[in-house]
Amino acid sequence: MSTYHQPVMANTCIQQLRLKAKGIYVDATLGGAGHALAMYQREPQIRLYAFDQDADAIFEARQRLEAYDPVLIQANFRDLRTSLAYNKVKSIDGILFDLGVSSHQLDDAQRGFSFDKDAALDMRMNRAQELTAGQVVNESSLGTLRRIFKEYGEDQAFGRIARAIERARAEKTIATTKDLATIIESVVGIGSKESLKTKVRIFQALRIFVNDELEALSAALKDAINLLNPGGRIVVMSYHSLEDRIVKNIFKLEATDCICPPAIINCICGHKSKLKIITKRPLMADSEEISSNVRSRSAKLRVAEKKKGK
Ligand SMILES: C[S@@+](CC[C@H](N)C(=O)[O-])C[C@H]1O[C@@H](n2cnc3c(N)ncnc32)[C@H](O)[C@@H]1O
Incomplete structure:
Protein backbone atom coordinates (compact mmCIF):
# COMPACT_ATOMS: atom_id res chain seq x y z
CA MET A 1 0.00 0.00 0.00
CA SER A 2 2.90 2.33 0.69
CA THR A 3 3.78 2.83 -2.97
CA TYR A 4 0.35 4.28 -3.76
CA HIS A 5 0.94 7.88 -4.40
CA GLN A 6 0.34 11.17 -2.66
CA PRO A 7 -2.68 12.67 -4.40
CA VAL A 8 -1.73 15.58 -6.65
CA MET A 9 -3.31 19.00 -5.90
CA ALA A 10 -5.73 17.26 -3.56
CA ASN A 11 -6.93 20.42 -1.79
CA THR A 12 -7.56 22.23 -5.05
CA CYS A 13 -9.44 19.25 -6.49
CA ILE A 14 -11.65 18.98 -3.43
CA GLN A 15 -12.30 22.74 -3.30
CA GLN A 16 -13.18 22.80 -6.98
CA LEU A 17 -15.59 19.88 -6.68
CA ARG A 18 -17.58 21.89 -4.11
CA LEU A 19 -18.85 18.72 -2.45
CA LYS A 20 -22.35 18.74 -0.99
CA ALA A 21 -23.36 16.47 1.86
CA LYS A 22 -25.17 13.44 0.42
CA GLY A 23 -24.24 14.42 -3.14
CA ILE A 24 -23.40 11.74 -5.71
CA TYR A 25 -19.80 11.88 -6.94
CA VAL A 26 -17.53 9.90 -9.22
CA ASP A 27 -13.81 9.34 -8.91
CA ALA A 28 -13.08 8.12 -12.43
CA THR A 29 -9.48 7.16 -11.62
CA LEU A 30 -9.37 5.70 -8.14
CA GLY A 31 -5.70 4.56 -8.11
CA GLY A 32 -4.49 4.52 -4.51
CA ALA A 33 -7.66 6.33 -3.37
CA GLY A 34 -5.79 9.42 -2.22
CA HIS A 35 -8.33 11.77 -3.76
CA ALA A 36 -11.25 9.54 -2.79
CA LEU A 37 -10.10 9.60 0.82
CA ALA A 38 -9.72 13.37 0.72
CA MET A 39 -13.28 13.64 -0.62
CA TYR A 40 -14.65 11.56 2.24
CA GLN A 41 -12.59 13.48 4.78
CA ARG A 42 -14.12 16.72 3.54
CA GLU A 43 -17.68 15.43 3.24
CA PRO A 44 -18.17 11.98 4.84
CA GLN A 45 -21.77 11.63 3.70
CA ILE A 46 -21.21 11.70 -0.03
CA ARG A 47 -22.15 8.73 -2.19
CA LEU A 48 -19.01 7.86 -4.12
CA TYR A 49 -18.73 5.70 -7.24
CA ALA A 50 -15.06 5.02 -7.96
CA PHE A 51 -13.65 3.53 -11.15
CA ASP A 52 -10.35 1.91 -11.97
CA GLN A 53 -9.61 -0.57 -14.71
CA ASP A 54 -6.74 -2.04 -12.69
CA ALA A 55 -7.74 -4.86 -10.33
CA ASP A 56 -4.72 -4.11 -8.06
CA ALA A 57 -5.91 -0.53 -7.55
CA ILE A 58 -9.43 -1.66 -6.63
CA PHE A 59 -8.02 -4.21 -4.20
CA GLU A 60 -5.76 -1.73 -2.41
CA ALA A 61 -8.35 1.04 -2.39
CA ARG A 62 -10.92 -1.21 -0.79
CA GLN A 63 -8.63 -1.41 2.24
CA ARG A 64 -7.83 2.28 2.32
CA LEU A 65 -11.50 3.21 2.15
CA GLU A 66 -12.80 0.59 4.53
CA ALA A 67 -14.13 3.22 6.94
CA TYR A 68 -16.46 4.46 4.19
CA ASP A 69 -18.94 2.90 1.84
CA PRO A 70 -17.90 3.60 -1.74
CA VAL A 71 -19.11 1.64 -4.74
CA LEU A 72 -15.89 0.42 -6.36
CA ILE A 73 -16.19 -0.37 -10.04
CA GLN A 74 -13.45 -2.21 -11.89
CA ALA A 75 -14.08 -0.87 -15.36
CA ASN A 76 -12.72 1.47 -17.96
CA PHE A 77 -14.09 4.98 -17.49
CA ARG A 78 -15.01 4.97 -21.18
CA ASP A 79 -17.98 2.87 -19.94
CA LEU A 80 -18.91 5.49 -17.35
CA ARG A 81 -22.51 5.93 -18.43
CA THR A 82 -23.38 2.25 -18.74
CA SER A 83 -21.54 1.28 -15.54
CA LEU A 84 -23.35 4.00 -13.60
CA ALA A 85 -26.69 3.04 -15.18
CA TYR A 86 -26.04 -0.54 -14.06
CA ASN A 87 -25.76 0.91 -10.55
CA LYS A 88 -29.00 2.84 -11.11
CA VAL A 89 -27.22 6.20 -11.26
CA LYS A 90 -28.57 8.52 -13.93
CA SER A 91 -27.00 11.80 -12.85
CA ILE A 92 -24.12 12.97 -10.67
CA ASP A 93 -23.09 16.08 -8.72
CA GLY A 94 -19.43 16.02 -9.64
CA ILE A 95 -16.63 13.98 -11.16
CA LEU A 96 -12.86 13.87 -10.87
CA PHE A 97 -10.37 12.51 -13.40
CA ASP A 98 -6.72 12.18 -12.34
CA LEU A 99 -5.36 10.77 -15.58
CA GLY A 100 -2.56 8.42 -16.50
CA VAL A 101 -0.75 5.78 -14.50
CA SER A 102 -0.33 5.70 -10.73
CA SER A 103 3.03 5.71 -8.98
CA HIS A 104 2.21 2.18 -7.92
CA GLN A 105 1.86 1.05 -11.52
CA LEU A 106 5.09 2.83 -12.46
CA ASP A 107 7.00 1.45 -9.49
CA ASP A 108 5.82 -2.12 -9.89
CA ALA A 109 8.57 -3.44 -12.15
CA GLN A 110 6.43 -6.32 -13.41
CA ARG A 111 3.96 -3.97 -15.06
CA GLY A 112 6.51 -2.94 -17.67
CA PHE A 113 5.62 0.77 -17.72
CA ASP A 212 -6.26 3.48 -25.92
CA GLU A 213 -6.07 6.35 -23.47
CA LEU A 214 -7.07 9.29 -25.63
CA GLU A 215 -10.16 7.68 -27.15
CA ALA A 216 -11.30 6.58 -23.69
CA LEU A 217 -10.79 10.10 -22.35
CA SER A 218 -12.82 11.78 -25.11
CA ALA A 219 -15.69 9.34 -24.70
CA ALA A 220 -15.72 9.63 -20.92
CA LEU A 221 -15.61 13.44 -20.88
CA LYS A 222 -18.63 13.66 -23.15
CA ASP A 223 -20.59 11.19 -21.00
CA ALA A 224 -19.50 12.90 -17.79
CA ILE A 225 -20.72 16.29 -19.02
CA ASN A 226 -24.11 14.81 -19.92
CA LEU A 227 -24.40 13.05 -16.55
CA LEU A 228 -23.69 16.15 -14.48
CA ASN A 229 -26.55 17.82 -12.64
CA PRO A 230 -26.88 21.61 -13.07
CA GLY A 231 -24.20 23.29 -10.97
CA GLY A 232 -22.17 20.03 -10.85
CA ARG A 233 -18.49 20.22 -11.63
CA ILE A 234 -16.05 18.23 -13.71
CA VAL A 235 -12.42 18.40 -12.55
CA VAL A 236 -9.74 16.93 -14.78
CA MET A 237 -6.04 16.65 -14.05
CA SER A 238 -3.78 15.70 -16.95
CA TYR A 239 -0.05 15.15 -17.18
CA HIS A 240 0.82 15.66 -20.83
CA SER A 241 -0.21 18.01 -23.58
CA LEU A 242 -2.15 15.45 -25.63
CA GLU A 243 -4.57 14.84 -22.77
CA ASP A 244 -4.75 18.49 -21.79
CA ARG A 245 -5.60 19.48 -25.37
CA ILE A 246 -8.50 17.04 -25.45
CA VAL A 247 -9.86 18.36 -22.14
CA LYS A 248 -9.45 21.97 -23.24
CA ASN A 249 -11.14 21.40 -26.60
CA ILE A 250 -14.07 19.39 -25.26
CA PHE A 251 -14.70 21.96 -22.52
CA LYS A 252 -14.50 24.74 -25.10
CA LEU A 253 -16.89 23.00 -27.48
CA GLU A 254 -19.39 22.29 -24.72
CA ALA A 255 -19.17 25.87 -23.50
CA THR A 256 -20.09 27.23 -26.95
CA ASP A 257 -23.55 27.80 -28.37
CA CYS A 258 -23.45 27.84 -32.14
CA ILE A 259 -20.63 25.83 -33.77
CA CYS A 260 -21.55 26.59 -37.39
CA PRO A 261 -18.65 27.59 -39.68
CA PRO A 262 -18.04 31.41 -39.53
CA ALA A 263 -19.49 31.88 -43.06
CA ILE A 264 -22.94 30.81 -41.84
CA ILE A 265 -24.72 33.83 -40.45
CA ASN A 266 -27.93 32.22 -39.18
CA CYS A 267 -27.18 29.20 -37.04
CA ILE A 268 -28.19 25.84 -38.51
CA CYS A 269 -26.37 23.56 -36.08
CA GLY A 270 -28.57 24.19 -33.06
CA HIS A 271 -25.69 23.45 -30.71
CA LYS A 272 -26.28 24.77 -27.19
CA SER A 273 -23.61 25.22 -24.54
CA LYS A 274 -23.86 22.95 -21.52
CA LEU A 275 -20.82 24.15 -19.58
CA LYS A 276 -19.34 27.19 -17.98
CA ILE A 277 -15.54 27.02 -17.94
CA ILE A 278 -14.25 27.79 -14.44
CA THR A 279 -10.51 27.71 -15.20
CA LYS A 280 -9.66 29.93 -18.18
CA ARG A 281 -6.11 28.65 -17.79
CA PRO A 282 -5.20 25.34 -16.16
CA LEU A 283 -4.34 25.40 -12.46
CA MET A 284 -0.92 24.05 -11.51
CA ALA A 285 0.69 22.75 -8.34
CA ASP A 286 2.62 25.29 -6.24
CA SER A 287 6.38 25.10 -5.74
CA GLU A 288 6.03 23.57 -2.29
CA GLU A 289 4.01 20.65 -3.63
CA ILE A 290 6.31 20.24 -6.62
CA SER A 291 9.33 19.95 -4.32
CA SER A 292 7.67 17.28 -2.21
CA ASN A 293 5.90 15.39 -5.02
CA VAL A 294 7.69 15.42 -8.35
CA ARG A 295 4.67 13.94 -10.13
CA SER A 296 2.74 17.17 -9.52
CA ARG A 297 5.23 19.12 -11.68
CA SER A 298 3.44 18.43 -14.96
CA ALA A 299 -0.13 18.41 -13.62
CA LYS A 300 -2.67 20.69 -15.30
CA LEU A 301 -6.06 20.95 -13.71
CA ARG A 302 -9.13 22.15 -15.59
CA VAL A 303 -12.59 22.68 -14.15
CA ALA A 304 -15.97 23.28 -15.74
CA GLU A 305 -19.49 23.54 -14.34
CA LYS A 306 -22.74 22.31 -15.80
CA LYS A 307 -25.04 25.16 -16.66
CA LYS A 308 -28.47 25.40 -15.13
CA GLY A 309 -31.27 23.87 -17.15
CA LYS A 310 -28.96 21.84 -19.51
C1 LIG B 1 -2.93 8.91 -11.56
S1 LIG B 1 -3.70 7.48 -10.97
C2 LIG B 1 -4.92 8.06 -9.88
C3 LIG B 1 -4.43 8.27 -8.49
C4 LIG B 1 -5.50 8.62 -7.49
N1 LIG B 1 -6.16 9.87 -7.82
C5 LIG B 1 -4.94 8.68 -6.09
O1 LIG B 1 -5.16 9.69 -5.40
O2 LIG B 1 -4.30 7.73 -5.67
C6 LIG B 1 -4.66 7.00 -12.33
C7 LIG B 1 -5.44 5.70 -12.13
O3 LIG B 1 -6.46 5.68 -13.11
C8 LIG B 1 -6.55 4.43 -13.70
N2 LIG B 1 -7.01 4.66 -15.07
C9 LIG B 1 -6.36 5.31 -16.05
N3 LIG B 1 -7.10 5.32 -17.16
C10 LIG B 1 -8.26 4.67 -16.87
C11 LIG B 1 -9.43 4.35 -17.60
N4 LIG B 1 -9.56 4.67 -18.89
N5 LIG B 1 -10.43 3.70 -16.96
C12 LIG B 1 -10.30 3.35 -15.66
N6 LIG B 1 -9.21 3.59 -14.92
C13 LIG B 1 -8.20 4.25 -15.51
C14 LIG B 1 -5.17 3.83 -13.62
O4 LIG B 1 -5.25 2.42 -13.60
C15 LIG B 1 -4.63 4.43 -12.32
O5 LIG B 1 -4.83 3.55 -11.24
Whole structure:
Protein backbone atom coordinates (compact mmCIF):
# COMPACT_ATOMS: atom_id res chain seq x y z
CA MET A 1 0.00 0.00 0.00
CA SER A 2 2.90 2.33 0.69
CA THR A 3 3.78 2.83 -2.97
CA TYR A 4 0.35 4.28 -3.76
CA HIS A 5 0.94 7.88 -4.40
CA GLN A 6 0.34 11.17 -2.66
CA PRO A 7 -2.68 12.67 -4.40
CA VAL A 8 -1.73 15.58 -6.65
CA MET A 9 -3.31 19.00 -5.90
CA ALA A 10 -5.73 17.26 -3.56
CA ASN A 11 -6.93 20.42 -1.79
CA THR A 12 -7.56 22.23 -5.05
CA CYS A 13 -9.44 19.25 -6.49
CA ILE A 14 -11.65 18.98 -3.43
CA GLN A 15 -12.30 22.74 -3.30
CA GLN A 16 -13.18 22.80 -6.98
CA LEU A 17 -15.59 19.88 -6.68
CA ARG A 18 -17.58 21.89 -4.11
CA LEU A 19 -18.85 18.72 -2.45
CA LYS A 20 -22.35 18.74 -0.99
CA ALA A 21 -23.36 16.47 1.86
CA LYS A 22 -25.17 13.44 0.42
CA GLY A 23 -24.24 14.42 -3.14
CA ILE A 24 -23.40 11.74 -5.71
CA TYR A 25 -19.80 11.88 -6.94
CA VAL A 26 -17.53 9.90 -9.22
CA ASP A 27 -13.81 9.34 -8.91
CA ALA A 28 -13.08 8.12 -12.43
CA THR A 29 -9.48 7.16 -11.62
CA LEU A 30 -9.37 5.70 -8.14
CA GLY A 31 -5.70 4.56 -8.11
CA GLY A 32 -4.49 4.52 -4.51
CA ALA A 33 -7.66 6.33 -3.37
CA GLY A 34 -5.79 9.42 -2.22
CA HIS A 35 -8.33 11.77 -3.76
CA ALA A 36 -11.25 9.54 -2.79
CA LEU A 37 -10.10 9.60 0.82
CA ALA A 38 -9.72 13.37 0.72
CA MET A 39 -13.28 13.64 -0.62
CA TYR A 40 -14.65 11.56 2.24
CA GLN A 41 -12.59 13.48 4.78
CA ARG A 42 -14.12 16.72 3.54
CA GLU A 43 -17.68 15.43 3.24
CA PRO A 44 -18.17 11.98 4.84
CA GLN A 45 -21.77 11.63 3.70
CA ILE A 46 -21.21 11.70 -0.03
CA ARG A 47 -22.15 8.73 -2.19
CA LEU A 48 -19.01 7.86 -4.12
CA TYR A 49 -18.73 5.70 -7.24
CA ALA A 50 -15.06 5.02 -7.96
CA PHE A 51 -13.65 3.53 -11.15
CA ASP A 52 -10.35 1.91 -11.97
CA GLN A 53 -9.61 -0.57 -14.71
CA ASP A 54 -6.74 -2.04 -12.69
CA ALA A 55 -7.74 -4.86 -10.33
CA ASP A 56 -4.72 -4.11 -8.06
CA ALA A 57 -5.91 -0.53 -7.55
CA ILE A 58 -9.43 -1.66 -6.63
CA PHE A 59 -8.02 -4.21 -4.20
CA GLU A 60 -5.76 -1.73 -2.41
CA ALA A 61 -8.35 1.04 -2.39
CA ARG A 62 -10.92 -1.21 -0.79
CA GLN A 63 -8.63 -1.41 2.24
CA ARG A 64 -7.83 2.28 2.32
CA LEU A 65 -11.50 3.21 2.15
CA GLU A 66 -12.80 0.59 4.53
CA ALA A 67 -14.13 3.22 6.94
CA TYR A 68 -16.46 4.46 4.19
CA ASP A 69 -18.94 2.90 1.84
CA PRO A 70 -17.90 3.60 -1.74
CA VAL A 71 -19.11 1.64 -4.74
CA LEU A 72 -15.89 0.42 -6.36
CA ILE A 73 -16.19 -0.37 -10.04
CA GLN A 74 -13.45 -2.21 -11.89
CA ALA A 75 -14.08 -0.87 -15.36
CA ASN A 76 -12.72 1.47 -17.96
CA PHE A 77 -14.09 4.98 -17.49
CA ARG A 78 -15.01 4.97 -21.18
CA ASP A 79 -17.98 2.87 -19.94
CA LEU A 80 -18.91 5.49 -17.35
CA ARG A 81 -22.51 5.93 -18.43
CA THR A 82 -23.38 2.25 -18.74
CA SER A 83 -21.54 1.28 -15.54
CA LEU A 84 -23.35 4.00 -13.60
CA ALA A 85 -26.69 3.04 -15.18
CA TYR A 86 -26.04 -0.54 -14.06
CA ASN A 87 -25.76 0.91 -10.55
CA LYS A 88 -29.00 2.84 -11.11
CA VAL A 89 -27.22 6.20 -11.26
CA LYS A 90 -28.57 8.52 -13.93
CA SER A 91 -27.00 11.80 -12.85
CA ILE A 92 -24.12 12.97 -10.67
CA ASP A 93 -23.09 16.08 -8.72
CA GLY A 94 -19.43 16.02 -9.64
CA ILE A 95 -16.63 13.98 -11.16
CA LEU A 96 -12.86 13.87 -10.87
CA PHE A 97 -10.37 12.51 -13.40
CA ASP A 98 -6.72 12.18 -12.34
CA LEU A 99 -5.36 10.77 -15.58
CA GLY A 100 -2.56 8.42 -16.50
CA VAL A 101 -0.75 5.78 -14.50
CA SER A 102 -0.33 5.70 -10.73
CA SER A 103 3.03 5.71 -8.98
CA HIS A 104 2.21 2.18 -7.92
CA GLN A 105 1.86 1.05 -11.52
CA LEU A 106 5.09 2.83 -12.46
CA ASP A 107 7.00 1.45 -9.49
CA ASP A 108 5.82 -2.12 -9.89
CA ALA A 109 8.57 -3.44 -12.15
CA GLN A 110 6.43 -6.32 -13.41
CA ARG A 111 3.96 -3.97 -15.06
CA GLY A 112 6.51 -2.94 -17.67
CA PHE A 113 5.62 0.77 -17.72
CA SER A 114 9.04 2.05 -16.87
CA PHE A 115 12.31 1.92 -18.80
CA ASP A 116 14.44 2.01 -15.70
CA LYS A 117 12.97 -1.22 -14.37
CA ASP A 118 13.65 -4.30 -16.46
CA ALA A 119 10.48 -6.29 -17.10
CA ALA A 120 8.42 -7.87 -19.85
CA LEU A 121 7.00 -5.21 -22.17
CA ASP A 122 3.46 -5.16 -20.83
CA MET A 123 2.02 -1.68 -20.02
CA ARG A 124 -1.58 -2.85 -19.65
CA MET A 125 -3.51 -0.97 -16.97
CA ASN A 126 -6.13 -3.70 -17.21
CA ARG A 127 -4.29 -7.00 -17.14
CA ALA A 128 -7.31 -8.86 -18.50
CA GLN A 129 -6.82 -6.99 -21.79
CA GLU A 130 -5.08 -8.95 -24.56
CA LEU A 131 -2.95 -6.34 -26.26
CA THR A 132 0.45 -5.73 -24.61
CA ALA A 133 3.26 -3.35 -25.47
CA GLY A 134 5.33 -6.40 -26.47
CA GLN A 135 2.81 -7.28 -29.15
CA VAL A 136 2.69 -3.73 -30.43
CA VAL A 137 6.46 -3.48 -30.70
CA ASN A 138 6.98 -6.91 -32.27
CA GLU A 139 3.96 -7.20 -34.52
CA SER A 140 2.97 -3.72 -35.74
CA SER A 141 3.92 -2.58 -39.21
CA LEU A 142 6.62 0.03 -39.62
CA GLY A 143 3.92 2.57 -40.56
CA THR A 144 1.92 1.89 -37.40
CA LEU A 145 4.98 2.24 -35.19
CA ARG A 146 5.89 5.52 -36.85
CA ARG A 147 2.36 6.80 -36.32
CA ILE A 148 2.26 5.75 -32.65
CA PHE A 149 5.60 7.40 -31.88
CA LYS A 150 4.76 10.53 -33.85
CA GLU A 151 1.20 11.08 -32.65
CA TYR A 152 1.44 9.91 -29.06
CA GLY A 153 5.11 10.56 -28.35
CA GLU A 154 5.58 13.73 -30.42
CA ASP A 155 9.26 12.84 -30.68
CA GLN A 156 11.32 13.91 -33.66
CA ALA A 157 13.21 10.61 -33.80
CA PHE A 158 9.94 8.68 -34.37
CA GLY A 159 10.91 7.35 -37.82
CA ARG A 160 14.45 6.35 -36.90
CA ILE A 161 13.27 4.56 -33.77
CA ALA A 162 10.54 2.69 -35.68
CA ARG A 163 13.14 1.54 -38.22
CA ALA A 164 15.60 0.51 -35.48
CA ILE A 165 12.82 -1.59 -33.92
CA GLU A 166 12.10 -3.21 -37.27
CA ARG A 167 15.77 -4.15 -37.69
CA ALA A 168 16.15 -5.39 -34.11
CA ARG A 169 13.05 -7.61 -34.14
CA ALA A 170 14.22 -9.29 -37.36
CA GLU A 171 17.15 -10.64 -35.27
CA LYS A 172 15.24 -11.52 -32.09
CA THR A 173 12.01 -10.73 -30.28
CA ILE A 174 12.02 -7.46 -28.33
CA ALA A 175 10.96 -8.91 -25.01
CA THR A 176 11.73 -6.45 -22.24
CA THR A 177 11.67 -2.78 -21.32
CA LYS A 178 15.46 -2.92 -21.28
CA ASP A 179 15.56 -4.36 -24.84
CA LEU A 180 13.42 -1.45 -26.02
CA ALA A 181 15.39 1.15 -24.08
CA THR A 182 18.62 -0.19 -25.62
CA ILE A 183 17.16 0.14 -29.13
CA ILE A 184 16.09 3.73 -28.43
CA GLU A 185 19.56 4.48 -27.05
CA SER A 186 21.12 3.01 -30.22
CA VAL A 187 19.33 5.83 -32.10
CA VAL A 188 19.55 8.82 -29.75
CA GLY A 189 22.53 7.93 -27.53
CA ILE A 190 22.81 7.56 -23.77
CA GLY A 191 23.17 10.10 -21.00
CA SER A 192 21.97 13.36 -22.55
CA LYS A 193 18.78 15.10 -21.37
CA GLU A 194 17.39 14.80 -24.90
CA SER A 195 17.92 11.02 -25.08
CA LEU A 196 16.22 10.62 -21.71
CA LYS A 197 13.27 12.68 -22.97
CA THR A 198 13.02 10.51 -26.08
CA LYS A 199 12.83 7.37 -23.95
CA VAL A 200 10.10 8.97 -21.82
CA ARG A 201 8.17 9.96 -24.95
CA ILE A 202 8.46 6.60 -26.71
CA PHE A 203 7.40 4.69 -23.59
CA GLN A 204 4.54 7.15 -23.08
CA ALA A 205 3.44 6.70 -26.70
CA LEU A 206 3.30 2.94 -26.34
CA ARG A 207 1.39 3.20 -23.07
CA ILE A 208 -1.19 5.54 -24.60
CA PHE A 209 -1.66 3.23 -27.58
CA VAL A 210 -1.84 -0.01 -25.55
CA ASN A 211 -4.47 1.44 -23.23
CA ASP A 212 -6.26 3.48 -25.92
CA GLU A 213 -6.07 6.35 -23.47
CA LEU A 214 -7.07 9.29 -25.63
CA GLU A 215 -10.16 7.68 -27.15
CA ALA A 216 -11.30 6.58 -23.69
CA LEU A 217 -10.79 10.10 -22.35
CA SER A 218 -12.82 11.78 -25.11
CA ALA A 219 -15.69 9.34 -24.70
CA ALA A 220 -15.72 9.63 -20.92
CA LEU A 221 -15.61 13.44 -20.88
CA LYS A 222 -18.63 13.66 -23.15
CA ASP A 223 -20.59 11.19 -21.00
CA ALA A 224 -19.50 12.90 -17.79
CA ILE A 225 -20.72 16.29 -19.02
CA ASN A 226 -24.11 14.81 -19.92
CA LEU A 227 -24.40 13.05 -16.55
CA LEU A 228 -23.69 16.15 -14.48
CA ASN A 229 -26.55 17.82 -12.64
CA PRO A 230 -26.88 21.61 -13.07
CA GLY A 231 -24.20 23.29 -10.97
CA GLY A 232 -22.17 20.03 -10.85
CA ARG A 233 -18.49 20.22 -11.63
CA ILE A 234 -16.05 18.23 -13.71
CA VAL A 235 -12.42 18.40 -12.55
CA VAL A 236 -9.74 16.93 -14.78
CA MET A 237 -6.04 16.65 -14.05
CA SER A 238 -3.78 15.70 -16.95
CA TYR A 239 -0.05 15.15 -17.18
CA HIS A 240 0.82 15.66 -20.83
CA SER A 241 -0.21 18.01 -23.58
CA LEU A 242 -2.15 15.45 -25.63
CA GLU A 243 -4.57 14.84 -22.77
CA ASP A 244 -4.75 18.49 -21.79
CA ARG A 245 -5.60 19.48 -25.37
CA ILE A 246 -8.50 17.04 -25.45
CA VAL A 247 -9.86 18.36 -22.14
CA LYS A 248 -9.45 21.97 -23.24
CA ASN A 249 -11.14 21.40 -26.60
CA ILE A 250 -14.07 19.39 -25.26
CA PHE A 251 -14.70 21.96 -22.52
CA LYS A 252 -14.50 24.74 -25.10
CA LEU A 253 -16.89 23.00 -27.48
CA GLU A 254 -19.39 22.29 -24.72
CA ALA A 255 -19.17 25.87 -23.50
CA THR A 256 -20.09 27.23 -26.95
CA ASP A 257 -23.55 27.80 -28.37
CA CYS A 258 -23.45 27.84 -32.14
CA ILE A 259 -20.63 25.83 -33.77
CA CYS A 260 -21.55 26.59 -37.39
CA PRO A 261 -18.65 27.59 -39.68
CA PRO A 262 -18.04 31.41 -39.53
CA ALA A 263 -19.49 31.88 -43.06
CA ILE A 264 -22.94 30.81 -41.84
CA ILE A 265 -24.72 33.83 -40.45
CA ASN A 266 -27.93 32.22 -39.18
CA CYS A 267 -27.18 29.20 -37.04
CA ILE A 268 -28.19 25.84 -38.51
CA CYS A 269 -26.37 23.56 -36.08
CA GLY A 270 -28.57 24.19 -33.06
CA HIS A 271 -25.69 23.45 -30.71
CA LYS A 272 -26.28 24.77 -27.19
CA SER A 273 -23.61 25.22 -24.54
CA LYS A 274 -23.86 22.95 -21.52
CA LEU A 275 -20.82 24.15 -19.58
CA LYS A 276 -19.34 27.19 -17.98
CA ILE A 277 -15.54 27.02 -17.94
CA ILE A 278 -14.25 27.79 -14.44
CA THR A 279 -10.51 27.71 -15.20
CA LYS A 280 -9.66 29.93 -18.18
CA ARG A 281 -6.11 28.65 -17.79
CA PRO A 282 -5.20 25.34 -16.16
CA LEU A 283 -4.34 25.40 -12.46
CA MET A 284 -0.92 24.05 -11.51
CA ALA A 285 0.69 22.75 -8.34
CA ASP A 286 2.62 25.29 -6.24
CA SER A 287 6.38 25.10 -5.74
CA GLU A 288 6.03 23.57 -2.29
CA GLU A 289 4.01 20.65 -3.63
CA ILE A 290 6.31 20.24 -6.62
CA SER A 291 9.33 19.95 -4.32
CA SER A 292 7.67 17.28 -2.21
CA ASN A 293 5.90 15.39 -5.02
CA VAL A 294 7.69 15.42 -8.35
CA ARG A 295 4.67 13.94 -10.13
CA SER A 296 2.74 17.17 -9.52
CA ARG A 297 5.23 19.12 -11.68
CA SER A 298 3.44 18.43 -14.96
CA ALA A 299 -0.13 18.41 -13.62
CA LYS A 300 -2.67 20.69 -15.30
CA LEU A 301 -6.06 20.95 -13.71
CA ARG A 302 -9.13 22.15 -15.59
CA VAL A 303 -12.59 22.68 -14.15
CA ALA A 304 -15.97 23.28 -15.74
CA GLU A 305 -19.49 23.54 -14.34
CA LYS A 306 -22.74 22.31 -15.80
CA LYS A 307 -25.04 25.16 -16.66
CA LYS A 308 -28.47 25.40 -15.13
CA GLY A 309 -31.27 23.87 -17.15
CA LYS A 310 -28.96 21.84 -19.51
C1 LIG B 1 -2.93 8.91 -11.56
S1 LIG B 1 -3.70 7.48 -10.97
C2 LIG B 1 -4.92 8.06 -9.88
C3 LIG B 1 -4.43 8.27 -8.49
C4 LIG B 1 -5.50 8.62 -7.49
N1 LIG B 1 -6.16 9.87 -7.82
C5 LIG B 1 -4.94 8.68 -6.09
O1 LIG B 1 -5.16 9.69 -5.40
O2 LIG B 1 -4.30 7.73 -5.67
C6 LIG B 1 -4.66 7.00 -12.33
C7 LIG B 1 -5.44 5.70 -12.13
O3 LIG B 1 -6.46 5.68 -13.11
C8 LIG B 1 -6.55 4.43 -13.70
N2 LIG B 1 -7.01 4.66 -15.07
C9 LIG B 1 -6.36 5.31 -16.05
N3 LIG B 1 -7.10 5.32 -17.16
C10 LIG B 1 -8.26 4.67 -16.87
C11 LIG B 1 -9.43 4.35 -17.60
N4 LIG B 1 -9.56 4.67 -18.89
N5 LIG B 1 -10.43 3.70 -16.96
C12 LIG B 1 -10.30 3.35 -15.66
N6 LIG B 1 -9.21 3.59 -14.92
C13 LIG B 1 -8.20 4.25 -15.51
C14 LIG B 1 -5.17 3.83 -13.62
O4 LIG B 1 -5.25 2.42 -13.60
C15 LIG B 1 -4.63 4.43 -12.32
O5 LIG B 1 -4.83 3.55 -11.24
